[in-house]
Amino acid sequence: MPAPPLDATLLPRPTKARGRSGQxxxxxxTCLRVGExxxxxxxxxxxxxxxxxxxxxxxxxxxxVVLTLDPDLTGLGQEGYGLTVGPHSVLLRAxxxxxxLRGVQTIRQLLPVQALARTPQRGVRWTLPCAEITDVPxxxxxxxxxxxxxxxxxxxxxxxxxxxxxxxxxxxxHLHLTDDQGWRMPVTAYPELTEIGGHRTxxxxxxxxxxxxxxAHSGAYTRAELAGLVEYAxxxxxxxxxxxxxxxxxxxxxxxxxxxxxxxxxxxEVWTRWGVCDTVLGVHDxxxxxxxxxxxxxxxxxxxxxxxxxxxxxxxxxxxxSPLARARITAEGLSGPxxxxxxxxxxxxxxxxxxxxRPVGWAETGTELPAAFTVMAWRDPAHALAxxxxxxxxxxAHYRATYLDYPQSAGTQEPPGQPGAVxxxxxxxxxxxxxxxxxxxxxxxVLGTQAQLWTEFxxxxxxxxxxxxxxxCALADRGWSGPTEWGDFRSRLHLHNARLxxxxxxxxx
Numbered sequence: 001m002p003a004p005p006l007d008a009t010l011l012p013r014p015t016k017a018r019g020r021s022g023q024x025x026x027x028x029x030t031c032l033r034v035g036e037x038x039x040x041x042x043x044x045x046x047x048x049x050x051x052x053x054x055x056x057x058x059x060x061x062x063x064x065v066v067l068t069l070d071p072d073l074t075g076l077g078q079e080g081y082g083l084t085v086g087p088h089s090v091l092l093r094a095x096x097x098x099x100x101l102r103g104v105q106t107i108r109q110l111l112p113v114q115a116l117a118r119t120p121q122r123g124v125r126w127t128l129p130c131a132e133i134t135d136v137p138x139x140x141x142x143x144x145x146x147x148x149x150x151x152x153x154x155x156x157x158x159x160x161x162x163x164x165x166x167x168x169x170x171x172x173x174h175l176h177l178t179d180d181q182g183w184r185m186p187v188t189a190y191p192e193l194t195e196i197g198g199h200r201t202x203x204x205x206x207x208x209x210x211x212x213x214x215x216a217h218s219g220a221y222t223r224a225e226l227a228g229l230v231e232y233a234x235x236x237x238x239x240x241x242x243x244x245x246x247x248x249x250x251x252x253x254x255x256x257x258x259x260x261x262x263x264x265x266x267x268x269e270v271w272t273r274w275g276v277c278d279t280v281l282g283v284h285d286x287x288x289x290x291x292x293x294x295x296x297x298x299x300x301x302x303x304x305x306x307x308x309x310x311x312x313x314x315x316x317x318x319x320x321x322s323p324l325a326r327a328r329i330t331a332e333g334l335s336g337p338x339x340x341x342x343x344x345x346x347x348x349x350x351x352x353x354x355x356x357x358r359p360v361g362w363a364e365t366g367t368e369l370p371a372a373f374t375v376m377a378w379r380d381p382a383h384a385l386a387x388x389x390x391x392x393x394x395x396x397a398h399y400r401a402t403y404l405d406y407p408q409s410a411g412t413q414e415p416p417g418q419p420g421a422v423x424x425x426x427x428x429x430x431x432x433x434x435x436x437x438x439x440x441x442x443x444x445x446v447l448g449t450q451a452q453l454w455t456e457f458x459x460x461x462x463x464x465x466x467x468x469x470x471x472x473c474a475l476a477d478r479g480w481s482g483p484t485e486w487g488d489f490r491s492r493l494h495l496h497n498a499r500l501x502x503x504x505x506x507x508x509x
Contacts, residue, residue, distance in 0.1 A: 011496040012480035020130035022087040031060035035068035041100035052117040065090040080136035101237035116502040139448030142479035143172035149179035151455040152219025166236035168476035180251035180271040194220035197252035200270040247281040248314030262318040274456045278315040311361035346370040385435035388445040401431030405454045429474035462506040469507040
């Protein structure tokens with residue numbers, strides 16, 4: 001049986017790919033020449049190939065494999081690359097190091113599937129099909145969010161999560177570190193945030209009622225662990241964007257620091273329920289000082305140009321009855337509690353902008369975030385369109401196509417998940433980040449798309465991967481390649497599943 005066309009084997013599909021006759025074969029004697037600035041790509045290539053193949057890829061000036069940066073290749077942008085494979089040589093070129101890192105993942109996919117194994121593979125010929133590939137992503141933002149606030153995951157698993165993102169050319173790892181049910185980010189100035197806020201006594205089971213599991217849940221990262229994760233991800237071309245929720249979704253913080261609430265003397269516990277808690281931050285000066293101090297430490301650990309501060313699902317009940325909140329409304333000349341919410345986000349957003357960062361927030365309507373914010377629109381594509389028309393940069397994260405905590409089918413075999421919707425593989429692949437009706441200038445403000453995995457019903461790495469794959473493959477394909485036919489994607493996914501199996505990914509069939 002003849003081999004499938006070259007671009008029919010890769011996921012995401014490359015922009016242009018032409019197969020040629022012949023193969024290139026890596027051997028123990030194959031050498032690597034690394035151009036100036038390409039050292040990170042060489043390290044990644046050796047790191048990824050060594051466990052299965054044992055290939056040393058020694059440096060040499062007259063090497064068969066060449067990695068080079070050429071700033072004049074401006075058409076490739078920040079992430080594009082060109083790959084030429086001949087019978088006796090391999091040339092990988094890009095304008096930026098990130099492009100070379102993407103090309104390394106393509107080389108990895110072109111090799112026999114055993115190259116992805118984590119243990120030595122004997123008797124395999126490490127061949128690449130001869131090819132010419134030019135590849136540039138359709139969208140600059142291709143993200144995946146993992147919620148570690150509700151169910152903590154060890155940093156070793158976060159590294160594996162990053163590896164899987166990088167394989168699929170997903171470039172943003174959105175790490176959701178704080179919520180009502182747990183605070184996982186260490187803050188030197190407020191050690192109680194993890195000492196108290198990192199522990200809850202039990203967790204709700206199901207989506208309603210008063211059933212709990214009776215099991216304590218704890219976890220927090222060290223600064224060294226998070227700094228190491230950022231470095232690990234960067235070496236793979238993945239940016240870690242932290243999220244620190246405010247002014248809502250802060251029950252864990254208020255359990256640790258009750259004076260920051262609207263009833264400063266009221267003792268609270270870390271929330272054991274799912275859903276939206278009506279306990280929110282106060283708006284007195286100490287709260288703003290707290291937020292700035294926390295974010296200063298976050299910025300020390302995370303060099304990401306973007307920093308997510310949540311911002312949505314903030315009940316106004318406490319502010320409506322709080323004397324301090326009413327006094328703030330009067331002092332600032334605001335119309336009421338809803339306007340106070342926008343004022344709060346504006347103060348925090350301005351602080352981040354002054355520090356050279358771009359604030360990101362969840363948008364429930366597309367109109368409530370201050371002008372400096374990048375909008376992550378999740379409720380409706382119309383909200384993404386409204387935000388882009390207002391001049392915001394936008395990430396389209398419509399929940400009916402990107403929320404992977406929803407079941408993948410209506411079958412009874414599906415594990416528990418968020419009720420009320422099914423997000424199938426075809427729903428994810430069919431989601432166009434650019435909303436219908438967007439004029440060209442508005443469409444240009446849509447940075448891309450992102451998958452979300454909230455973890456009320458996903459406590460283990462196995463469950464996280466089952467919910468993520470292959471749906472995250474579909475998002476990666478759409479975000480990098482743009483529209484492709486459903487049948488084309490399915491045929492490529494069928495071949496790609498062997499790679500997931502080689503990596504021992506727990507996946508939906």
